[in-house]
Amino acid sequence: MTATFKPMTLELETERLYLSLWKDSDASWYRELVAERGKGMPTMATARENIAILRNRATENGIALLTIRRRDEGDYIGYCGLIIGRSTLEEPEVAYELFQRVHGNGYATEAATEIVNAAVATGRHKLWSTVRAWNAPSFRVLEKLGFERHHSTWDESGEIVWSVREL
Secondary structure, rough: OOOOOOOOOOOEOOOEEEEOOOOOHHHHHHHHHHHHOOOOOOHHHHHHHHHHHHHHHHHOOOOOEEEEOOOOOOOEEEEEEOOOOOOEEEEOOOEEEEEEHHOOOOOOHHHHHHHHHHHHHHHOEEEEEEEEOOOOHHHHHHHHHHOEEEEEEEEEEEEEEEEEEOO
């Protein structure tokens, strides 16, 4: 028997941040964020396609990656949300990526805390996160959110650490 979950709230607000569903106009900054990974910048067409896929998945699955915008500055600084990723719809992954220029300000923790609360509101009982073993800043965020390391898997790019949080 498959559990039934409420859809995730697609507009969230924290003290410093707005989280919301993707718009076509997000393609420019999304391209820049992807380029920071060091593997090239997607074309505008690819960025728009990816954004359309993210919006469609939100409708289909009831969970979403949301854009993060700072309230005072009004600028987009990344995304955070729930994805199926390497996990399942019943026990989704928390995912986040922020521009390097805003790292170290607590934004990932603030956004992800709100996403965990949104996951609780859907009726879910467990969340996962998968992080590359070298990504110490992401592990610090997960620790603050109450995630615990569970196990590792490996792929062509190296070790992936799975962390879990019971809700």
